[in-house]
Amino acid sequence: MGDCWVLLKMPAVRYQSGEMVMGRWPGSSLYYEVKVLGFDAESSLYTVIYKDGTELELKEPDIKPASGFQTRPRSRSRSPGRRRSRSRSPARTTRRTSSRTAAAIITDAAVPSHRDTRLKDSLEVRLSPLKQTKAAVNNGNNKHAKKEENNTASNKGEATAEAGPDKGQCRYNLRRRKDDADAKPAAAKPEQLVEEDAKPAAAPGAPTTTPLDFGGKIGAFFWLLFLPSWVFFLVLQVNQEDPSLTNSPPLLPPPGAFWDAQAFGLVVLWIVFQAVLYTLPVGKLSEGMPLRSGERLKYRTNGFFAISVSALAIAAAAHQGVDITYIHSHFLQLTAAAFLVSVLLSVYLYVRSQYAASEQLALGGSSGNLLYDFFKGHELNPRIREFDLKFFCEMRPGLIGWCLINFAMALAEMKQQGLDAPSYSMLLVNLFQLLYVVDGLWNEEAILTTMDLMHDGFGFMLAFGDLVWVPFTYTLQAYYLVRHPVPLSPPAAAAIIALKLVGFYIFRKSNSEKNAFRRNPSDPKLSHLQSIPTATGKSLLVSGWWGVVRHPNYLGDLLMALAWSLPCGFSHLLPWYYMIYFVILLVHRDARDMSECRRKYGSVWDEYCRTVPYRIIPGVY
Ligand SMILES: NC(=O)c1ccc[n+]([C@@H]2O[C@H](COP(=O)([O-])OP(=O)(O)OC[C@H]3O[C@@H](n4cnc5c(N)ncnc54)[C@H](OP(=O)(O)O)[C@@H]3O)[C@@H](O)[C@H]2O)c1
């Protein structure tokens, strides 16, 4: 009886996997030839793939049998209705003339006679993606771009305008099926593919393979060993009389030298202090980007408040006679303590991710391999009630701790070298990095549109990166200057300041531009910017800073990194470590982002790359 009931409730599958049908383009009355990839009984949605590689989920009413359409040779008609329909189709953004995608024009023979001719006209579309033309690029103020942006409701509006009888009924699920798992079978190396089915939480109907980042399982094992060893190597090295990276590493101190209960207590106290500031009901509650479920999480963006209160607290402590240079003299033990905290946190994150619902997981985070999942992180936004662990760790203890450590290094330099004030080099490094952190906290909301917050799971990589890597390696320049004074001439200092300001300007402008555009593409302040729409509903900026290179924010960041190393001179490689690491990190991040965007946006991303050919440095790379 129970089984019969289940059977009765099961929706009938009208279209089979592999079948070629006509799928309505979300937000319009245009139909394209699509291939059915699967059917999800739970949501009653069909997964279909368009010819440009875009995968979407469609409801049955938005699919028609191919036989209901008639194809006819391409006409050069320029009827207004036709022009209108083109401008609203994906073809508009992806014009391609290759024979492989030879164009054909179709009309919906099944259009009911009561539909007006305007609608009939609008159903004449190319089957193939069309190649991008200058005219196809939208102005940010363009109605179409505005409507498309990340908003199913707006798409609904557009369909209502065009589709007549479907008014108010056509709801599209713009969640891309590929969002359920990272599918890139053609490009992935066999040994880096894992059976998606192997994990219990795999979304129903999800693709079966996932390419793994960071060298896959073996890579994760390597990084788990290498990253902490490298941090301890640097920390031991910078304390040397001659901290040359080419020198043989110092002898490993006995294990006991790493542990200091007081240092551990101070690290925990610092994190708790930051957690308390984070939870105070002060400052704005900002909305994150829509999740796959459509939900938008709220974040307390009071980072500037947190660093201001922290600065006051540290000043008060120093005034009370607390020796802040303790941080310099116990750097190794503090590093070890923070490392221990990051490991404990990662274990907790891994365990809780095993119980998280599938829609709370990051894409590609689960390989079924313990080490890889522990390293890469699995849950996208782990939260304890309203407390967002990833956001907190990325923006608070490590970032504000970075400034505190730099400050301690300035005091240690004065103490060790008998100075009344920090050296110019130390001042520049301190002020430059303080500006970077304060800017990040002032514009804290902007982090909600970055890769880490939107796409990456929270695991060892980020926990360790946020709590250990950032505070204990980004401070090496200041640490280096404590024992290695570098005199700076005024012209050299002025040139370095100019470089920092140029870098900062590019970094801030480009990050703000993208953040503002992602939050509200209709923002009048962005009306001068051009964008191209994509099938996901989001558009891509192709002018302004995002029209100069594909990652203008990385360019600005790299210029700033250069300005942080220059005050340390050229006698050792160690203070240049950040610059070298940063180039590697950003080149890798760019590559990771490129393949992610290629997967998300299909051929429109290729068009973007053709329009904006350089990745980070104009004319060079
Ligand atoms: N100091 C450090 O250690 C460090 C390390 C890493 C990064 N950073 C800095 O952190 C900031 C964030 O970096 P991130 O790596 O997260 O990258 P990001 O450039 O902020 O974000 C990349 C995302 O932006 C969107 N996007 C790409 N091209 C676009 C376009 N033309 N128009 C509109 N949106 C576009 C895409 O996401 P959607 O399309 O899905 O929205 C893409 O996935 C950067 O300034 C970087 O320099 C600093």
Ligand SMILES: CC(C)=CCC[C@@H](C)[C@H]1CC[C@H]2C3=C(CC[C@]12C)[C@@]1(C)CC[C@H](O)C(C)(C)[C@@H]1CC3
């Ligand atoms: C463990 C390793 C090697 C890597 C982990 C990467 C992690 C340290 C970075 C990933 C994203 C970075 C980031 C900032 C700091 C470093 C990361 C967390 C950032 C918070 C620095 C301040 C900026 O203003 C920012 C734009 C908010 C940065 C966002 C990304």
